Amino acid sequence: MNLEERKLEVLRAVIEDYIATEEPVGSKALAERHHLGVSPATIRNDMALLEEEGYIAQPHTSAGRVPTDKGYRLFVDKLAEFKPLSTAERRAISSFLEGAIDLDDVLHRTVRLLAQLTRQVAVVQYPSLARSAVRHLEVVHLAATRLMLVLITDTGRVEQRVVELPVPVTESVVADLRTTLNGALRDRRLTDAPEIVTALPEATGPELRPLLTTMTTVLLETLVERPDERMVLGGTANLTRSALDFPGTIRPVLEALEEQVVLLRLIGEVQDPSRVLVRIGEENPYEGLRSTSVVTVGYGSGERALGGLGVLGPTRMDYPGTMSAVAAVARYIGQILATGG
Amino acid sequence: MNLEERKLEVLRAVIEDYIATEEPVGSKALAERHHLGVSPATIRNDMALLEEEGYIAQPHTSAGRVPTDKGYRLFVDKLAEFKPLSTAERRAISSFLEGAIDLDDVLHRTVRLLAQLTRQVAVVQYPSLARSAVRHLEVVHLAATRLMLVLITDTGRVEQRVVELPVPVTESVVADLRTTLNGALRDRRLTDAPEIVTALPEATGPELRPLLTTMTTVLLETLVERPDERMVLGGTANLTRSALDFPGTIRPVLEALEEQVVLLRLIGEVQDPSRVLVRIGEENPYEGLRSTSVVTVGYGSGERALGGLGVLGPTRMDYPGTMSAVAAVARYIGQILATGG
DNA sequence: GACTGGCACTCGACCACGCCGAGTGCCAGA
DNA sequence: TCTGGCACTCGGCGTGGTCGAGTGCCAGTC
Secondary structure, eight states, X not given: OOHHHHHHHHXXXXXXXXXXXXXXXXXXXXXXXXXXXXXXXXHHXXXXXXXXXXXXXXXXXXXXXXXXXXXXXXXXXXXXXXXXXXXHHHHHHHHHHTTOOSHHHHHHHHHHHHHHHHTSEEEEEXXXXXXXXXXXXXXXXEETTEEEEEEEETXXXXXXXXXXXSSOOOHHHHHHHHHHHHHHHXXXXXXXXXXXXXXXXXXXXXXXXXXXXXXXXXXXXXHXXXXXXXXXXXXXXXXXXXXXXXXXXXXXXXXXXXXXXXXXXXXXXXXXXXXXXXXXXXXXXXXXXXXXXXXXXXXXXXXXXXXXXXXXXXXXXXXXXXXXXXXXXXXXXXXXXXXXX | OOHHHHHHHHHHHHHHHHHXXXXXXXXXXXXXXXXXXXXXXXXXXXXXXXXXXXSEXXXXXXXXXXXXXXXXXXXXXXXXXXXXXXXXXXXXXXXXHTTOOSHHHHHHHHHHHHHHHHTXXXXXXXXXXXXXXXXXXXXXXXXXXXXXXXXXXTTSOEEEEEEEOSSOXXXXXXXXXXXXXXXXXXXXXXXXXXXXXXXXXXXXXXXXXXXXHHHHHHHHHHHHHSTXXXXXXXXXXXXXXXTTSSSSOSHHHHHHHHOHHHHHHXXXXXXXXXXXXXXXXXXXXXXXXXXXXXXXXXXOSTTOOOEEEEEEEESSSOHHHHHHHHHHHHHHHHHHHHHOO
16 A cells, blocks of 8 residues: 555545544544554654645644545545445335325425434425426416416426406306416426417417416416425434534524525535535535535436435535435435326 | 512513523612612512522522523513514514515515514414315316315415325316315315215215215315424524523424424414413423423414414513514414405 | 654643632621 | 621632643654
């Protein structure tokens, strides 16, 4: 084992011990606990080098070393092997998720499951409306000038919007509207709605035209104004597991968790079901999360990502375990959404 | 002012100072800050009596006094006058709540508003399904043997359930079902549904009967299985405002907040729009909330409570202010739900 | 040239000590 | 019944000293 290799081994050892003990780790402890085949003095030299390069740091002179964000980054990129889940964990996942009765239920179970598996805070985004297809569009005639548009997607999501009309409409017009909308949009993406509607044959009754346009506008507003705004959060209590994490307090973290927009941006930025994304400490764009790491992945059927999910915890977290748990859960719910619903 | 009266005044002063300073309060400070008209020595005697009776306590010898749960209780019952809201607060409430586009929006704004006004954790329950009336029932024909039942209540709540049927049905049967259900149940309470449906004239097609029963069963299941289970939570970060509160950690509190069932029981137990309910520390039925106080009230139009809302914070909280904020917000959203929707 | 053992040094954690002062309880006197 | 005075208690805080884990460096060895 040459110098470069051993340095990486030392870094791995430092990170593993630090995660396990929550305390700065010294050269002697490393030599004892890991069979690196060299003496503490040698390890000290390696650690000095690692420190120079910025992978580890000393909280104060004469203390052990602690990994830096840069160190974790290297660890995650180069060193972390995918840790296969135990069969117990696999069983937990499937038994936890089966028996869900609807989308809400699936997502709530998922978030609880993720929080439990990783012992971190878990976040699950609702399947994106924009990327879903329309399964059904219902128009409900609430009052003479008031309709409710109920949208059901192929992922089981149900959204409704109330629409106020300038002029009263009759039940038969509403029925027409319903048939036309459904016929045109069923199984199509919501984002394509405007095109599809404008392309409808002129045959469509002139009375219906403005109504159709209004409806389409409302649908799109729903997409644009609140872009994929829904999510479920769970496991907040896990933030308090170790008092040592979160240097100041957990206050800024709790505040960030209240800002759903922030979380959604974190989850939504890159969504690739085949790659787990890890943001470590300072890498986080959001101020309040500088002392946390965020592990996210997209879920969906096939390559199409329907939404994202992830967990959030102290930078000192079990990256391999967390990453594989997140990936596994995403895989499962991708399957569930594809088949059931 | 006789002894008994002054003792109460002293208790009030202790509580007010303790809430303001977060520190045990001594006799001298009391004499200075409040014009009780007697010397510290006299106050000391009164405090000794109050301590004997269990209204205040000393964290340790030679420290000031701190109110006990029993002391807060007396304060809330006897001493706390309703504190009228400032005009700024009133303005905040109305400007915060106007412009809400649907029920979800109203409730989310409400919870943020409450959290901000009281600087505590806020909880708002969705209007009870059981106590709402049906505005519309939509039956969506998803597939041959699969229907979706969409329920819209007069409070703007929309709930849906998927129903699997043993045998396929045609579109025209679904239309019949829709008309019949709507005709029978519109403007009626959901809890009355079974009676109403069984009382339908025999004229109803024999084909429809079993379907109607299935639907009613599903509706009731929704009520029974998840009794008023929905709520919105906000302001969790306020838990960390003062490190002194929450003797151990905030861990058990966060855990309790994750248990929606617990919160819903707290909010749901007594719901009277005209009476603010205060549970102080040990009075709380739930273990994890023994170091918190919960202030709840029902909201609704007129005397009928549609749901509840409230806040949760350290026992050391500004009871008069919190109580009036909670009451005011409940009044506002009662109005909004009655008129708009 | 790379590794090792030894050694002096640093610095936080921990503890004992003592002072300070806020707050108390009690008592005699108004 | 209230008040002023007084002795007493006890936690908070700053000081100083010890301990030990951990380091960096250096000379020696393979």
